[in-house]
Amino acid sequence: MQIIQMAFPQGKTKAFTVSYDDGVRQDERLLAAMRQYGIRGTFNLNYGTLGRVGHAVIDGHDTDVSTFREEELRTMYEGQEIACHALTHKKLTEISAGTAACEVIEDRRNLERVLGRLVTGFAYPFGAYDETVLQVLRSCGIRYARTVESTHAFRLPQEFLTWHPTCHHNDEKVTELLEAFCGEPVGRDGARLFYLWGHAYEFDQRDNWERAEQIFSYVSRYEAEIWFATNGEICDYTEAFRRLEFSADGGLAVNRTALDVWLLADGRAVCVPAKETVRLN
Numbered sequence: 489m490q491i492i493q494m495a496f497p498q499g500k501t502k503a504f505t506v507s508y509d510d511g512v513r514q515d516e517r518l519l520a521a522m523r524q525y526g527i528r529g530t531f532n533l534n535y536g537t538l539g540r541v542g543h544a545v546i547d548g549h550d551t552d553v554s555t556f557r558e559e560e561l562r563t564m565y566e567g568q569e570i571a572c573h574a575l576t577h578k579k580l581t582e583i584s585a586g587t588a589a590c591e592v593i594e595d596r597r598n599l600e601r602v603l604g605r606l607v608t609g610f611a612y613p614f615g616a617y618d619e620t621v622l623q624v625l626r627s628c629g630i631r632y633a634r635t636v637e638s639t640h641a642f643r644l645p646q647e648f649l650t651w652h653p654t655c656h657h658n659d660e661k662v663t664e665l666l667e668a669f670c671g672e673p674v675g676r677d678g679a680r681l682f683y684l685w686g687h688a689y690e691f692d693q694r695d696n697w698e699r700a701e702q703i704f705s706y707v708s709r710y711e712a713e714i715w716f717a718t719n720g721e722i723c724d725y726t727e728a729f730r731r732l733e734f735s736a737d738g739g740l741a742v743n744r745t746a747l748d749v750w751l752l753a754d755g756r757a758v759c760v761p762a763k764e765t766v767r768l769n
């Protein structure tokens with residue numbers, strides 16, 4: 489029997505995504521760097537704080553926390569994904585389930601109205617979640633949600649509602665992790681994901697914008713092997729892959745979804761097109 493492993497589009501074996509929170513104006517500089525290197529990702533926004541102008545003390549630093557205006561969203565984040573981050577950035581574990589549901593659904597409803605498309609991603613304000621919050625997200629139609637718990641690993645999540653990132657951009661291990669991710673061939677577990685997260689204002693706080701540039705230019709050199717995608721694209725693709733069906737002898741793969749998926753059959757990249765059956769041997 490052949491060994492079947494997950495691959496990404498075009499048979500690539502690695503994916504890279506980023507996730508940045510709060511919709512602050514520093515996103516503009518980050519987006520420019522992402523565009524330059526072909527990096528893609530997801531920006532988690534609080535609809536209720538759009539158009540804010542001002543500073544706040546965050547982690548002991550005076551920080552410009554001004555945000556984009558509603559009418560700027562479509563153009564500013566062109567080519568990237570916008571997801572929810574609760575209407576007013578409340579810690580969802582410290583409010584009632586009803587108020588939490590309001591925070592999620594009102595953020596989602598308004599962002600969808602502004603963007604004219606579905607918004608089903610989320611990042612937990614302050615990284616806080618519990619069983620009740622997970623239930624709230626499910627009932628609000630949220631399909632994937634990022635935590636702030638670094639794994640220092642390259643696994644795809646089993647449960648997309650607790651999607652743990654690889655690391656924060658200020659993590660002291662970020663360079664080591666990038667080298668391991670890009671340099672090592674994919675092993676027995678198949679497709680790997682590097683998931684970077686943060687807040688764009690943190691580059692201002694530490695005056696380390698060159699770090700964004702270094703990370704993006706480093707991974708972009710491996711574009712032959714890496715799929716650069718938003719959180720939503722990775723979730724959609726992984727769910728489609730996991731829905732593949734195989735014959736008892738492993739010789740046939742059936743894709744009943746609307747997305748083409750790729751796999752490695754004994755290391756050989758095979759596409760199983762949407763709605764088709766493919767012979768693997």
Ligand SMILES: [Zn+2]
Nearest residue numbers: 509510613614
């Ligand atoms: Zn936040």
